[in-house]
Amino acid sequence: MTDNCSIVIPVFNEEEILEKRIRDLAVDLQKYFREFEIIITENGSVDNTKAIIRKLASELSCVVAEIDDGAADYGQALINGINRARFDNVTILEVDYLDMIFLEKSNELLANYDLIIGSKKLAGKMDQRPFKRKLFTSLYNFGLRITCGLKLTETHGLKTFKKSKLDHITNGCVTRHAVWPSEFCIRASKDKNIRIKEIPLSIPLVEIRTTRIKAISRLKKTISDVMLLSRTINK
Numbered sequence: 001m002t003d004n005c006s007i008v009i010p011v012f013n014e015e016e017i018l019e020k021r022i023r024d025l026a027v028d029l030q031k032y033f034r035e036f037e038i039i040i041t042e043n044g045s046v047d048n049t050k051a052i053i054r055k056l057a058s059e060l061s062c063v064v065a066e067i068d069d070g071a072a073d074y075g076q077a078l079i080n081g082i083n084r085a086r087f088d089n090v091t092i093l094e095v096d097y098l099d100m101i102f103l104e105k106s107n108e109l110l111a112n113y114d115l116i117i118g119s120k121k122l123a124g125k126m127d128q129r130p131f132k133r134k135l136f137t138s139l140y141n142f143g144l145r146i147t148c149g150l151k152l153t154e155t156h157g158l159k160t161f162k163k164s165k166l167d168h169i170t171n172g173c174v175t176r177h178a179v180w181p182s183e184f185c186i187r188a189s190k191d192k193n194i195r196i197k198e199i200p201l202s203i204p205l206v207e208i209r210t211t212r213i214k215a216i217s218r219l220k221k222t223i224s225d226v227m228l229l230s231r232t233i234n235k
Contacts, residue, residue, distance in 0.1 A: 002107045004035040006085035006163075008092045010077040011040055015048040016209045021095050022056050022063065029062070032104055039064045041081030044072025075173070075180025082163060082170050091160040096209060099158060101202035106160035113197040114165040115188050118158030122200035129205055140222070147230035148186050153198055155182035165194060174232050178218060179225035186233065 007029065011018060022038060029036045040053045040063060050067055057065035066084050068077065082090055089110055091103055099118065106116040120127045120137065127134060144150035166188060173183045188194045
């Protein structure tokens with residue numbers, strides 16, 4: 001059992017699954033940590049998500065509500081959640097993918113590393129998302145390798161890290177939205193003082209609810225942010 005951890009979970013229009021997933025997680029975390037908090041960081045939801053978060057925070061002492069009433073912004077939501085964390089050990093989970101094996105192993109690895117990344121590619125057949133989603137991920141990572149010198153197999157999804165060690169990166173990125181996690185990982189990989197370990201995800205990755213993302217608008221913003229990141233990193 002590890003001493004403590006702040007679990008950061010970004011959410012956007014998650015009323016379909018949010019309450020049960022968080023209540024179940026709160027029970028499971030008692031097996032792994034003496035102290036913990038679940039920071040639900042929301043940005044831009046237009047369904048009942050914000051009300052559910054406030055309800056959970058009022059009923060569960062371990063839940064922290066981090067609500068931003070601005071426009072939807074995945075990257076900013078993550079920054080807000082990480083900055084709100086009161087423990088130095090921070091794990092980013094996704095509400096639709098709660099890999100407790102990764103959670104436990106990655107927190108143990110913090111004894112020797114500063115950032116542990118959960119990799120879909122290393123997990124092989126664990127990635128059971130639709131073909132289009134997997135293709136987009138492959139093309140996205142290929143683009144990052146070409147434009148930004150990505151050396152990792154993964155930049156999105158689950159991560160565990162030392163907040164104090166990566167604070168300058170958390171709050172120093174030039175991008176937001178979907179590209180922010182990639183910039184976070186790329187900048188960390190280029191910092192000689194940060195020790196990184198990639199490990200495979202441990203449970204099948206499947207879609208358990210309808211997507212909330214508008215693919216065309218996200219693609220346009222992603223391309224724009226990748227080009228911004230490329231110009232900045234390659235100076």
